[in-house]
Amino acid sequence: MxxxxxxxxxxNFHSVYDKPEPSDVIIGLGSYDIRVATHCARLFHDGLADRIIFTGSAGNWTRELFPDGEAEAFKAQAKADGVEERAILVEPRATNIGENICFCADMIPDAKRVIFVTKPQTQLRCKATVKKQWSNVRALVTAPATSFxxxxxxxxxxxxxxxxxxxxxxxxxxxxxxxxxxxxxxxxxxxxxxxxxxxxxxxxxxxxxxxxxxxxxxxxxxxx
Incomplete structure (x- = not known):
């Protein structure tokens, strides 16, 4: 091969793409890819949720790229894409997908349906993690429609x-x-x-x- x-x-294995449905919240997982924030903004403008949480501190790939942290950088991008500040929450501590999910679950414990937005190649890992770490929520995992x-x-x-x-x-x-x-x-x-x-x-x-x-x-x- x-x-x-x-x-x-x-x-193709990692990219799973659930179809987004109206949900309680959109959660954007922080990373080096700011396109995730723009996709969250697009889903927000489509009326699929009335609030967004951006989650993420800084890791090896983003420490220099986003000095104020991934969540803050994603928030700034979403605002540039027309999302009102009042609709955005920030979770600035998470350093991995498990923490992304657990810390957001603590912020919105009553959520029933959540749209998770991440990079295409991180979707399957996100889906498997949320099933374990936040099992009582209906999780829809999606990403920007970029190609390899x-x-x-x-x-x-x-x-x-x-x-x-x-x-x-x-x-x-x-x-x-x-x-x-x-x-x-x-x-x-x-x-x-x-x-x-x-x-x-x-x-x-x-x-x-x-x-x-x-x-x-x-x-x-x-x-x-």
Missing amino acids: EVRDAALVLW ETQPLAHHDERALICEMVGDLERMDRYSKLGFQTDVQVPRNVRHAYDTLVKSGFVDHLQAKVFTDKTGQMRSPGQI
């Missing part, structure tokens, strides 16, 4: 995107065993695509300390 074909397999070709950004290029998808697949396996999310069944072709990309060196986002490279040698991610 070629690298591009393998990357597309992971892209248009998803890379100047500060997060195609290699970074592929590494992110590889790392997130590893996390889904690990986090389900740790009880952070529900189990996700991974088809054989997706496993094969993952193995192809790891052997090709797309390992920057892996949590595992050691793996076998394409020569059969055991190496750490930093050695590739």
Whole structure:
């Protein structure tokens, strides 16, 4: 399997796209991708909810990009897209998807239906996490309708995107065993695509300390 074909397999696996329905709130998960905030604004203007929560502190990919934090940057973008400030809440502490969900659940404990907006390639992981961490809410997970070709950004290029998808697949396996999310069944072709990309060196986002490279040698991610 070629690298591009393998990357597309992971892209399609991670991108689930629920159809948004009228909900109590729209929750935008902070990240390096400001297009998520614009998509939240679009759903708001379509009348699917009358308030938005942006959640996220700053991580390795966003500490320099958004000095005031992801949630504040997303709020500013939504305001630029015409959302009134009174309709926006900010959760500025979360540093991972589990915290995004749990901290927002604490803010709106009576919510029954929630639209989660994230990057296309983070949708499946978000869905599996909310099922575990906020099981009594009806969660609809969606994202901007970007393609694999248009998803890379100047500060997060195609290699970074592929590494992110590889790392997130590893996390889904690990986090389900740790009880952070529900189990996700991974088809054989997706496993094969993952193995192809790891052997090709797309390992920057892996949590595992050691793996076998394409020569059969055991190496750490930093050695590739």
